[in-house]
Amino acid sequence: MTDTHNRSGVSPPTSQLLAPTYxxxxxxxxxxxxxxxxxxxxxxxxxxxxxxxxxxxxxxxLVCHALSGSALVGSWWPEIFAxxxxxxxxxxxxxxxxxxxxxxxxxxxxxxxPETGESYGPDFPLVSIRDNVRAQAQLLDSLxxxxxxxxxxxxxxxxxxxxxxxxxxxxxxxxxxxxxAPLGAMGLAxxxxxxxxxxxxxxxxxxxxxxxxxxxSGLALARQIAxxxxxxxxxxxxxxxxxxxxxxxxxxxxxxxxxxxIGGRFDIAGYxxxxxxxxxxxxxxxxxxxxxxxxxxxxxxxGYASPAEAYGRIRARLVFVxxxxxxxxxxxxxxxxxxxxxxxxxxxxxxxxxxxxxxDAFLAEQAELVRLLQ
Amino acid sequence: MTDTHNRSGVSPPTSQLLAPTYxxxxxxxxxxxxxxxxxxxxxxxxxxxxxxxxxxxxxxxLVCHALSGSALVGSWWPEIFAxxxxxxxxxxxxxxxxxxxxxxxxxxxxxxxPETGESYGPDFPLVSIRDNVRAQAQLLDSLxxxxxxxxxxxxxxxxxxxxxxxxxxxxxxxxxxxxxAPLGAMGLAxxxxxxxxxxxxxxxxxxxxxxxxxxxSGLALARQIAxxxxxxxxxxxxxxxxxxxxxxxxxxxxxxxxxxxIGGRFDIAGYxxxxxxxxxxxxxxxxxxxxxxxxxxxxxxxGYASPAEAYGRIRARLVFVxxxxxxxxxxxxxxxxxxxxxxxxxxxxxxxxxxxxxxDAFLAEQAELVRLLQ
Numbered sequence: 001m002t003d004t005h006n007r008s009g010v011s012p013p014t015s016q017l018l019a020p021t022y023x024x025x026x027x028x029x030x031x032x033x034x035x036x037x038x039x040x041x042x043x044x045x046x047x048x049x050x051x052x053x054x055x056x057x058x059x060x061x062l063v064c065h066a067l068s069g070s071a072l073v074g075s076w077w078p079e080i081f082a083x084x085x086x087x088x089x090x091x092x093x094x095x096x097x098x099x100x101x102x103x104x105x106x107x108x109x110x111x112x113x114p115e116t117g118e119s120y121g122p123d124f125p126l127v128s129i130r131d132n133v134r135a136q137a138q139l140l141d142s143l144x145x146x147x148x149x150x151x152x153x154x155x156x157x158x159x160x161x162x163x164x165x166x167x168x169x170x171x172x173x174x175x176x177x178x179x180x181a182p183l184g185a186m187g188l189a190x191x192x193x194x195x196x197x198x199x200x201x202x203x204x205x206x207x208x209x210x211x212x213x214x215x216x217s218g219l220a221l222a223r224q225i226a227x228x229x230x231x232x233x234x235x236x237x238x239x240x241x242x243x244x245x246x247x248x249x250x251x252x253x254x255x256x257x258x259x260x261x262i263g264g265r266f267d268i269a270g271y272x273x274x275x276x277x278x279x280x281x282x283x284x285x286x287x288x289x290x291x292x293x294x295x296x297x298x299x300x301x302x303g304y305a306s307p308a309e310a311y312g313r314i315r316a317r318l319v320f321v322x323x324x325x326x327x328x329x330x331x332x333x334x335x336x337x338x339x340x341x342x343x344x345x346x347x348x349x350x351x352x353x354x355x356x357x358x359x360d361a362f363l364a365e366q367a368e369l370v371r372l373l374q
Numbered sequence: 375m376t377d378t379h380n381r382s383g384v385s386p387p388t389s390q391l392l393a394p395t396y397x398x399x400x401x402x403x404x405x406x407x408x409x410x411x412x413x414x415x416x417x418x419x420x421x422x423x424x425x426x427x428x429x430x431x432x433x434x435x436l437v438c439h440a441l442s443g444s445a446l447v448g449s450w451w452p453e454i455f456a457x458x459x460x461x462x463x464x465x466x467x468x469x470x471x472x473x474x475x476x477x478x479x480x481x482x483x484x485x486x487x488p489e490t491g492e493s494y495g496p497d498f499p500l501v502s503i504r505d506n507v508r509a510q511a512q513l514l515d516s517l518x519x520x521x522x523x524x525x526x527x528x529x530x531x532x533x534x535x536x537x538x539x540x541x542x543x544x545x546x547x548x549x550x551x552x553x554x555a556p557l558g559a560m561g562l563a564x565x566x567x568x569x570x571x572x573x574x575x576x577x578x579x580x581x582x583x584x585x586x587x588x589x590x591s592g593l594a595l596a597r598q599i600a601x602x603x604x605x606x607x608x609x610x611x612x613x614x615x616x617x618x619x620x621x622x623x624x625x626x627x628x629x630x631x632x633x634x635x636i637g638g639r640f641d642i643a644g645y646x647x648x649x650x651x652x653x654x655x656x657x658x659x660x661x662x663x664x665x666x667x668x669x670x671x672x673x674x675x676x677g678y679a680s681p682a683e684a685y686g687r688i689r690a691r692l693v694f695v696x697x698x699x700x701x702x703x704x705x706x707x708x709x710x711x712x713x714x715x716x717x718x719x720x721x722x723x724x725x726x727x728x729x730x731x732x733x734d735a736f737l738a739e740q741a742e743l744v745r746l747l748q
Contacts, residue, residue: 036626038634109635122633126626185610185642189602192643193595195636200591202576207633217574221567225599228563233701236559242673251671252410252500259496259581260412261483261663262569266670268559269566289635296640297625299616327607327701 018074018081018089020048025105026139035302038125041114045139046098046105047071050081053093053143060145061087062136063096064153064160066363067226067291068283070104071096079366086176086373092149097136099156100127101290109286110211122207124290129156129298133163137171151316152176154362155329156291159298165316165346166300172316176373178362179323181337182299187328190229191292194222198285207286219285220276227275232325232358236268245270311344318348321362321372328359392448392455392463394422399479400513409676412499415488419513420472420479421445424455427467427517434519435461436510437470438527438534440737441600441665442657444478445470453740460550460747466523471510473530474501475664483660484585496581498664503530503672507537511545525690526550528736529703530665533672539690539720540674546690550747552736553697555711556673561702564603565666568596572659581660593659594650601649606699606732610642619644685718692722695736695746702733 025044032040048071053060063073063080070076073096080086087094098106101124109124116123140148151172153161158180165175183191198204201218209215228236244250249264265273304310320338322331331352338350353372355361362369399418406414422445427434437447437454444450447470454460461468472480475498483498514522525546527535532554539549557565572578575592583589602610618624623638639647678684694712696705705726712724727746729735736743 120634122635125634126637182616184607185614185616185640186602186607188614188616188640189610189642189646192639192646193599193602196591196595196598197571197574199636200571200575200595207635217570221570221574224570225567228560228567233558233560233704236563240559240562242556242558242562260494260499261496261581261660261667262573263500263667263671265566266559266562268563272563272566286635293625293635293637297637330607 018050018078020050020072020074021052023048023071026142028135028138032131032135034125034131035128036126040100040107040125040127043100043107043135044105044111045100045107045135047139048073048096050074050087050094050096051089051092053145057144058147058149059091060093060095060140060143060148062140062148062151062161062164063087063094064151064157065096065099066153066155066157067295068279068288069157070102071098076363077366079370082367082370084374085370086152093145095140095143095145097139099160099291099294100132100135101287101294103284103287108284109207109290110284121286124286126293126297127290129159129163129294130167132294133160133167136160136164137168140171146171148172150174150176152178154178155180155359156295156298159295162300162318163298165314165318166310169313169315174319175316176319176321178321178369179326179334179359180329181333183296183329184333187229188296190225190328191296194225195289195292197221197225198289201285204285207289209285214280215285216280219280219283219288220273222285222288223279223283224272224276227272229328230358230360232327232356234325234356235358238356240266240268240271243267307340308344311341311346314341314344314346316347318346319373320348320350321369322350322352323357323359323361324352324354325356326359326361392424392452394424394446394448395426397422397445400516402509402512406505406509408499408505409502410500414474414481414499414501417474417481417509418479418485419474419481419509421513422447422470424448424461424468424470425463425466427519431518432521432523433465434467434469434514434517434522436514436522436525436535436538437461437468438525438531439470439473440527440529440531441669442653442662443531444476445472450737451740453744456741456744458748459744460526467519469514469517469519471513473534473665473668474506474509475661475668477658477661482658483581483664484658495660498660500667500671501664503533503537503668504541506668507534507541510534510538511542514545520545522546524548524550526552528552529554529733530669530672533669533674536674536692537672539688539692540684543687543689548693549690550693550695552695552743553700553708553733554703555707557670557703558707561603562670564599564702565670568599569663569666571595571599572663575659578659581663583659588654589659590654593654593657593662594647596659596662597653597657598646598650601646603702604732604734606701606730608699608730609732612730614640614642614645617641681714682718685715685720688715688718688720690721692720693747694722694724695743696724696726697731697733697735698726698728699730700733700735
């Protein structure tokens with residue numbers, strides 16, 4: 001069957017993707033003590049920079065990426081760099097650092113554990129949001145950047161942006177936190193489903209699969225579960241409705257398997273399958289599990305006696321953005337979270353993005369986001 | 375680990391579950407020609423009755439069950455029978471018929487195909503909602519029941535109730551259709567995810583697994599995906615929030631597997647695992663796939679030239695119930711569906727059940743439902 005669902009994929013708005021000024025690795029010059037009690041020996045952070053650091057070193061901006069993102073923010077968030085938008089290649093020095101746990105260059109489950117000489121695999125420890133921020137601070141130190149004009153991110157990137165403001169209050173001027181709050185029960189449930197999809201794949205092998213033999217069907221299903229949580233029901237309805245799959249399958253007929261239990265697909269199913277297939281070609285299952293755990297465990301109040309003690313530390317001016325149709329991090333939850341932080345004395349502004357794109361809106365409707373922030 | 379999540383299961387409101395007056399099988403005395411073009415040779419319908427048919431044979435009520443329900447409506451919907459509620463054991467003759475495709479007595483994938491002498495397995499054909507209604511009508515004929523005082527059901531049971539009103543307008547006085555409309559893109563997506571969870575389980579064996587070796591983990595995951603669609607986010611938040619699992623697991627520590635990628639569970643995860651485990655002890659994977667397909671393909675307009683032609687056939691007085699927090703069949707979709715039917719000239723009343731239980735409310739908050747209908 002020909003799958004033509006790539007037509008509905010998100011395309012970059014211009015064919016000229018932004019190339020970074022520099023892309024490289026930073027190796028921490030010592031072990032990173034993790035919140036979970038374990039240690040990462042000299043982990044690597046892969047990062048990309050755009051624009052140039054000025055002489056005063058006061059034009060640095062840190063972008064934190066979402067779950068399956070990379071350091072190449074110019075490729076996945078290009079419209080944020082449009083003239084007059086949020087970031088300026090002329091005036092800003094933009095840094096984006098791949099999260100620990102990822103498979104895009106920073107130390108993750110696929111990296112070699114210097115203690116064993118073999119890749120971490122399932123032994124890769126829990127790296128919290130706070131651990132990531134502490135590692136990122138060392139990278140900025142190495143670049144001579146003491147203070148950030150702005151730190152921003154959506155989803156798990158927003159978790160990092162807020163954590164930066166709490167952990168390093170003197171280093172953050174402004175923070176922009178998009179579509180995020182500590183994960184609620186529904187979000188934890190969705191992550192639990194995705195985790196099981198991978199774990200149940202016999203190819204997962206308890207996390208000890210060979211790189212050339214990964215748990216593809218499990219990771220594809222996990223991505224499909226994630227996709228429905230990133231999109232809103234009205235968007236899916238408008239795009240796919242009850243249409244049969246665009247390749248000509250008929251839900252009333254058998255599909256290729258000849259089983260009466262599995263009919264031809266509806267269009268939404270063809271779309272999800274396509275998204276799952278695209279994902280397994282670009283992401284690693286263990287890295288996915290690692291970052292799910294980073295996301296699940298984020299609690300900005302952990303270790304503080306009260307919200308006042310945690311959020312009272314913040315010196316940055318915060319802007320939170322809720323997305324009207326987001327059901328993974330509902331706008332209401334983001335707004336309530338904002339109020340909790342404001343009550344603790346921080347300077348917080350809340351804005352709501354009206355979009356039917358769901359959680360994905362900060363990536364799918366970048367021009368709208370830019371308008372909201374102007 | 376001791377799992378104590380059965381505490382949060384729905385308990386019957388009384389210890390005295392209603393026992394049926396009679397429970398038995400009806401074998402169609404000929405082949406059932408299916409909408410998909412195939413034939414079921416003399417299928418069996420398993421059914422239960424409550425109360426007694428009066429001499430005038432005008433007190434019959436048909437209850438249609440939901441996806442994983444059975445003919446024993448007195449066990450899963452007992453409060454509908456409470457004094458002064460919807461049904462009366464004194465005055466009504468209540469019939470509930472197990473759906474074709476199910477594993478609770480009617481012919482399904484686990485039944486023997488008389489043409490081969492072996493169980494259908496994956497060769498079980500698509501049995502549509504309309505096919506079910508036509509088979510059910512033959513059972514009622516055999517009982518001498520010409521006319522139904524009421525036909526009612528929630529979810530896929532509501533699909534059958536409405537289809538009864540369209541297909542046999544002269545036989546239905548009133549119909550009560552709860553929490554349902556033709557499945558939209560999000561619902562089709564959720565079913566697609568569940569289907570894959572089962573198909574990806576190597577134990578599924580293309581549907582040819584031995585009864586004693588079913589695809590347990592796949593079916594458990596499918597049930598967990600379904601569970602989140604049956605509940606509302608606010609309900610999950612209130613019940614589970616970000617609490618660690620009640621058995622003492624800690625999301626910041628490793629779970630029993632020793633993998634750093636899989637931490638101790640949150641309470642919502644323990645709950646979902648428990649629901650998955652409960653389900654695999656009572657349901658069959660192929661039956662689940664069969665009924666998902668029945669649900670997916672339901673389009674009451676199929677074969678009619680227009681909504682007016684289909685819904686214009688209806689003579690019954692219809693009551694639709696939308697559930698305020700239902701995101702599988704959102705109240706708005708149910709209300710719009712009601713309006714489409716009303717426009718075609720049918721007598722339809724729409725009521726909305728205010729509940730934070732989500733789609734499950736018609737089972738989880740039976741007393742509320744009864745109040746709404748009085």
